[in-house]
Amino acid sequence: MTSAGVRTNARPAWLSQTREPRTLIRLAVIVLLLLFVLLALPSMLSLYYVDAMIQVAVYTVVALGLGILVGRVGLVSLGQAAVLAIGAWVSARLLFATSLSFPIVLLASGLVTMVLGTLVGLPALRMRGLYLALITLMLAGAITVVLSTTNFPNGGHGFLGYNGGNVHVPPIRRPSIAATDQAFFRYTVVVSILMFFLVLAHVRGRPGRAWASIRQSESAALAAGINTTLYKLWALALAAFITGVAGGLLAGGQRYLYSIDFVTQDSIILLAVVLMGGAYSMWGAIIAGLLYKFLPALLNNWGVSSDWLTILFGIGVLQALTTAPAGIVDQFPKDMARLGRRLRGLVKRRPPARGEAG
Amino acid sequence: MIDVSDVTVRFGGVTPLDGMSVRFEQGICGLIGPNGAGKTTFFNVLSGFVRPVAGTITAFGEDLLKMVHFRRARWGVRRTFQTEQAIEELSIYENVAMIHEHSKMKGGSRREDVLGAIEFVKLEGDPYAKVRTLGAGQRRLVEVARAVVGRPRLVLLDEPAAGLPDEETGHLREVIRGIPEHMGAQVILVDHDMSLVSAVCEMTAVLDFGRLLASGPTAEVLRDERVIRAYLGTEEVA
Ligand SMILES: Nc1ncnc2c1ncn2[C@@H]1O[C@H](COP(=O)(O)OP(=O)(O)OP(=O)(O)O)[C@@H](O)[C@H]1O
Numbered sequence: 249m250t251s252a253g254v255r256t257n258a259r260p261a262w263l264s265q266t267r268e269p270r271t272l273i274r275l276a277v278i279v280l281l282l283l284f285v286l287l288a289l290p291s292m293l294s295l296y297y298v299d300a301m302i303q304v305a306v307y308t309v310v311a312l313g314l315g316i317l318v319g320r321v322g323l324v325s326l327g328q329a330a331v332l333a334i335g336a337w338v339s340a341r342l343l344f345a346t347s348l349s350f351p352i353v354l355l356a357s358g359l360v361t362m363v364l365g366t367l368v369g370l371p372a373l374r375m376r377g378l379y380l381a382l383i384t385l386m387l388a389g390a391i392t393v394v395l396s397t398t399n400f401p402n403g404g405h406g407f408l409g410y411n412g413g414n415v416h417v418p419p420i421r422r423p424s425i426a427a428t429d430q431a432f433f434r435y436t437v438v439v440s441i442l443m444f445f446l447v448l449a450h451v452r453g454r455p456g457r458a459w460a461s462i463r464q465s466e467s468a469a470l471a472a473g474i475n476t477t478l479y480k481l482w483a484l485a486l487a488a489f490i491t492g493v494a495g496g497l498l499a500g501g502q503r504y505l506y507s508i509d510f511v512t513q514d515s516i517i518l519l520a521v522v523l524m525g526g527a528y529s530m531w532g533a534i535i536a537g538l539l540y541k542f543l544p545a546l547l548n549n550w551g552v553s554s555d556w557l558t559i560l561f562g563i564g565v566l567q568a569l570t571t572a573p574a575g576i577v578d579q580f581p582k583d584m585a586r587l588g589r590r591l592r593g594l595v596k597r598r599p600p601a602r603g604e605a606g
Numbered sequence: 607m608i609d610v611s612d613v614t615v616r617f618g619g620v621t622p623l624d625g626m627s628v629r630f631e632q633g634i635c636g637l638i639g640p641n642g643a644g645k646t647t648f649f650n651v652l653s654g655f656v657r658p659v660a661g662t663i664t665a666f667g668e669d670l671l672k673m674v675h676f677r678r679a680r681w682g683v684r685r686t687f688q689t690e691q692a693i694e695e696l697s698i699y700e701n702v703a704m705i706h707e708h709s710k711m712k713g714g715s716r717r718e719d720v721l722g723a724i725e726f727v728k729l730e731g732d733p734y735a736k737v738r739t740l741g742a743g744q745r746r747l748v749e750v751a752r753a754v755v756g757r758p759r760l761v762l763l764d765e766p767a768a769g770l771p772d773e774e775t776g777h778l779r780e781v782i783r784g785i786p787e788h789m790g791a792q793v794i795l796v797d798h799d800m801s802l803v804s805a806v807c808e809m810t811a812v813l814d815f816g817r818l819l820a821s822g823p824t825a826e827v828l829r830d831e832r833v834i835r836a837y838l839g840t841e842e843v844a
C-alpha cells in the first residue's frame with residue numbers, strides 16, 4: 249500500500265470544519281443571538297409572549313428530534329407529538345410524586361420517554377414511507393386515547409396521580425431558580441441548547457455518518473458494514489429522549505396539563521412545520537418551533553382566526569415539498585441573495601454593458 | 607478463492623440464478639453476461655441481501671452464506687453498486703472513513719488507511735471536499751476507495767465503468783488492476799465493456815439466464831461460440 253504520510257497538506261477532519269473564517273463569524277453570530285435571547289429578550293416581551301416563547305423553545309427541541317428521524321435517517325414518523333405527551337405526563341407525575349430536583353426529573357423523563365418512544369417507532373425497523381407514517385399516526389392516536397382516560401397528573405394519589413377535575417389543583421412544580429415565567433424561559437433555552445449539543449455530537453460523529461448512509465440506501469449501508477437496525481433504533485431513542493426532556497419543560501412551563509390539549513393531529517402539523525422549516529438542518533428546528541408556537545400566538549393577538557394557519561401550513565408544506573425540499577432555512581438565504589441582486593440591479597440603473605447574471 | 611456451488615435464487619416465478627456453479631481462483635475475475643443474466647443478483651447473494659433457496663458459497667474456506675449481511679463487510683466483502691452510492695453531503699474522507707469505522711480495523715490507523723485508500727484511487731484535490739462537488743468519474747473513484755479501504759478480502763465491482771468517458775475508464779482500469787497487489791483483495795468485476803474486462807481480468811465467467819455458460823482464461827472465453835451467440839443482439843464482443 250502506498251504510504252499516506254506523504255500527504256502533509258491534508259488536515260484532520262475537525263480542523264477542516266473550524267478553520268474557515270466564515271465558521272468563526274457564524275459562531276460569533278450564534279453566541280450573540282443566544283446572549284440576546286437569554287438576557288434581553290425575556291424583559292422585552294409581555295408575559296403572553298414569554299409564555300409563547302417557552303413553548304417555542306420546547307417545540308424547537310421536539311422539531312429537532314423529528315428532524316433527526318425525517319431529515320437524517322429518512323423515517324417519517326407521525327407519533328412525535330404523542331411522544332411529547334408521554335414526556336410531559338412522566339415529568340408531571342415525577343414532579344408531583346417526588347421531591348427530585350428538576351434536572352433529575354428532566355433526565356428521568358427523557359429516559360422513560362426514550363424507552364416508550366422507541367417502542368412507538370419500532371415499526372420503522374420494518375417499514376418506511378407512507379406505511380410508517382400511517383402506523384405511527386395510529387399509535388399516536390392510541391396514546392392520545394389512553395391519555396384522555398388517564399388524564400394528566402394533578403397532585404392526586406395512586407399510579408395515575410389524578411385527582412378529578414373539580415378539586416383545587418396545585419400547579420406543577422418549577423425549579424426554585426426558575427420560578428417566574430421569564431426565569432423559566434431562560435431555563436428552557438439553556439436546556440434546549442444542551443439538547444442541541446447532544447444532537448450535534450451525534451450528527452457530526454459516527455451515528456450521523458451511519459444515518460446519512462441509511463438515508464441514501466439501506467443496502468449500501470449494510471454493504472458498508474453498518475448495523476442498520478441498531479442505528480435506526482439509536483435515532484429513535486435519541487429523538488424520543490430529547491422529546492421527553494422537552495415534555496418536562498412543557499410541564500414546567502404550562503404548570504397545568506390537560507389531555508384535551510394533546511390531540512393527534514398535532515403530530516401532522518408538527519411534521520408540516522418541520523418540513524417547512526427544513527428537516528436537514530438544525531436551524532430548521534428553530535424555524536419550525538417559531539412557526540408552530542410563535543406564529544399562532546401572534547395571529548391570536550392580532551385577532552386572526554387560527555383556521556388561516558392550517559391553510560398556511562398546508563400551502564407551506566406543498567411549497568416545501570415541490571420547490572424547496574430543504575425548507576425555509578435553505579430557501580430564505582437564496583431568496584434574499586436573489587432579492588439583493590435585484591435591488592443592486594435597480595440601484596445601479598443601466599449598468600455599463602458588462603455581462604451580469606441575475 | 608471463492609467457490610460457488612449450485613446456487614439457486616427465486617423471486618416468485620423468476621429464477622435469476624439457476625444452479626450456478628463456478629470457482630473464482632484469485633486476482634481479478636470477470637463476470638459477464640447479457641442484461642438480466644443474474645450478475646447483480648449474484649453480487650446480492652454474496653452481500654447477503656438475497657438468500658438463495660439452494661447452494662453453498664465458500665469464501666477463503668469460510669461458509670459465506672452463514673454470515674449476517676452487515677457483518678460480511680466487516681469480514682471483508684466490499685462492493686460498489688450499479689447505481690451511485692457515495693454520500694453527497696459527506697466529504698470524501700468521511701465517505702471512506704465510514705467503512706473503516708465499521709470494520710474490524712483499529713481507530714488509530716484510520717487516518718492513514720483512509721488517506722491511503724484515497725491516494726490509491728488517485729483522487730486528486732482536497733480529501734475534505736464534499737462529494738456533492740465532484741464529477742461523475744471522481745465519485746466513482748470515491749466508491750472504489752470505499753471498497754478497498756482497510757483490509758478487504760473480496761471486492762465486487764458492479765459495472766464501475768458504465769457511462770464514463772474513455773480517459774476516465776482508462777484511469778479506473780489502472781486502479782482496478784492494482785487492487786490485488788496493493789490492497790490484497792480478490793476482485794470480481796461485472797461490466798459490459800469487453801475491452802475493460804479483457805484488459806484486467808485473468809479469468810472470466812459468463813452467466814446466461816442464471817446459469818454458468820463458460821469460464822476460463824478471458825481471451826478464450828470471449829472467443830467461445832456460445833458466448834458470442836448469447837451476446838448477439840444485446841452487446842458487441844470486442
Ligand atoms: N428483487 C427482485 N425481484 C424480482 N425479480 C428480480 C429482482 N431482482 C432482480 N430480478 C430479476 O432477476 C433477473 C436478473 O437480474 P439482475 O439484476 O441480476 O441482472 P444483471 O445480470 O445484473 O443485468 P444488468 O446487466 O442489466 O445489470 C432479471 O430478470 C430481474 O428482472
Ligand SMILES: [Mg+2]
Nearest residue numbers: 645646647688
Ligand atoms: Mg446488474
